[in-house]
Amino acid sequence: MPVDVSKLSGGSLIIAWQLKDKNVLLVGGGDVAAGRIENILIADARITLIAPRSGLHPQTKAYIDATPRITYHDRTFAGPEDLAGVDMVLTAIDDVETSREICAMSRALKIPTNVADIPPSCDFYFGSQVKRLPLQIMISTNGKGPRLAHLIRKKIEDSLPAGIENAIERVGELRTKLRERAPGVGGDLGKKRMGWMTDVCNTWELDDLALLDDAAIAKLLDDGWEKGEVPRPDEIFSTAKRAGQIQLPFSSLVPMAVGFFVGVACTAAAVHRLSARR
Ligand SMILES: C[C@@]1(CC(=O)O)C2=NC(=C\c3[nH]c(c(CCC(=O)O)c3CC(=O)O)Cc3[nH]c(c(CC(=O)O)c3CCC(=O)O)/C=C3\N/C(=C\2)[C@@H](CCC(=O)O)[C@]3(C)CC(=O)O)/[C@H]1CCC(=O)O
Numbered sequence: 001m002p003v004d005v006s007k008l009s010g011g012s013l014i015i016a017w018q019l020k021d022k023n024v025l026l027v028g029g030g031d032v033a034a035g036r037i038e039n040i041l042i043a044d045a046r047i048t049l050i051a052p053r054s055g056l057h058p059q060t061k062a063y064i065d066a067t068p069r070i071t072y073h074d075r076t077f078a079g080p081e082d083l084a085g086v087d088m089v090l091t092a093i094d095d096v097e098t099s100r101e102i103c104a105m106s107r108a109l110k111i112p113t114n115v116a117d118i119p120p121s122c123d124f125y126f127g128s129q130v131k132r133l134p135l136q137i138m139i140s141t142n143g144k145g146p147r148l149a150h151l152i153r154k155k156i157e158d159s160l161p162a163g164i165e166n167a168i169e170r171v172g173e174l175r176t177k178l179r180e181r182a183p184g185v186g187g188d189l190g191k192k193r194m195g196w197m198t199d200v201c202n203t204w205e206l207d208d209l210a211l212l213d214d215a216a217i218a219k220l221l222d223d224g225w226e227k228g229e230v231p232r233p234d235e236i237f238s239t240a241k242r243a244g245q246i247q248l249p250f251s252s253l254v255p256m257a258v259g260f261f262v263g264v265a266c267t268a269a270a271v272h273r274l275s276a277r278r
């Protein structure tokens, strides 16, 4: 069947780049560099930071002092020798000409590069990020409106359920324990494992997934996986444990309280009018 690909254009490949123990060169130590450092540290990479001490942002200074994963050089960028052994280059400097030169040098070595504020010198853009690790959500406007990306992030942050990161963490633990019982890649066992995990995620609420401690995971695997079934949360947890988890968000308590008092007031008024007619 023919497909219409005319709209498949104008975007980016959004991926979760694995940078653990890779070497990232960051040139510049200002406000933007501080944000880059946070993003790179989250990805467990090593950073070589080149920037004169006089221009360091307090947050950048604090990161340098806080971790041996940043190797700091108090100077300006020296040339191609600074690119040896580097897996990714980021520049965040207030000097467009030097930025373009660094970009040309790193591209000649085929090192992926981001030059803050100069889109043609970027092999990838940064995006605005919701960070509720292990959950990360990146918003990209593909260079059209970075401030809008920031504002959209705020809206997404406000809409996420409390504790979503715990649910994801516990599902990760469940998947690890499941793989210990059903190891290997692919094949019939792999299909069965994926099918069971999909059913658990589809049928359990996030609140219940967040309650999966080690004992509950063992019970879910014994009573569920081993029997080819997906037990309900109330078959796995004691009633007390689930009851402790049920929390009404403040935003829903306020309208409920208002509704209650309005209801009481209306009933009182109606009773008063009825008794007045008699
Ligand atoms: C998302 C975020 C991530 C981050 O950097 O971490 C990010 N910019 C952020 C903020 C921001 N940047 C700018 C403003 C001023 C208001 C405004 O212009 O809107 C604000 C607002 C603020 O500071 O609140 C100025 C600006 N930015 C770029 C240019 C050049 C140009 O457009 O040509 C100009 C100068 C334009 C001019 O001269 O007028 C270019 C880029 N900025 C990008 C990312 C990439 C595309 C992102 C996307 O696809 O949306 C891209 C292409 C390259 C890159 O740098 O990777 C971060 C928000 C993080 C957060 O708070 O959540």
Ligand SMILES: NC(=O)c1ccc[n+]([C@@H]2O[C@H](COP(=O)([O-])OP(=O)(O)OC[C@H]3O[C@@H](n4cnc5c(N)ncnc54)[C@H](O)[C@@H]3O)[C@@H](O)[C@H]2O)c1
Pocket (backbone or CB within 6 Å): 027, 028, 029, 030, 031, 032, 033, 050, 051, 052, 054, 055, 056, 057, 075, 076, 077, 092, 093, 094, 095, 098, 116, 117, 146
């Ligand atoms: N993409 C974005 O999100 C975004 C947002 C705001 C600003 N910017 C742009 O990013 C750049 C950096 O912004 P900032 O606010 O962090 O600037 P800043 O002035 O606070 O910091 C610049 C840093 O670069 C260092 N520096 C300058 N020349 C250098 C060189 N040759 N070698 C090494 N270090 C050098 C300075 O010492 C300083 O630490 C600017 O061009 C700015 O317009 C980008």
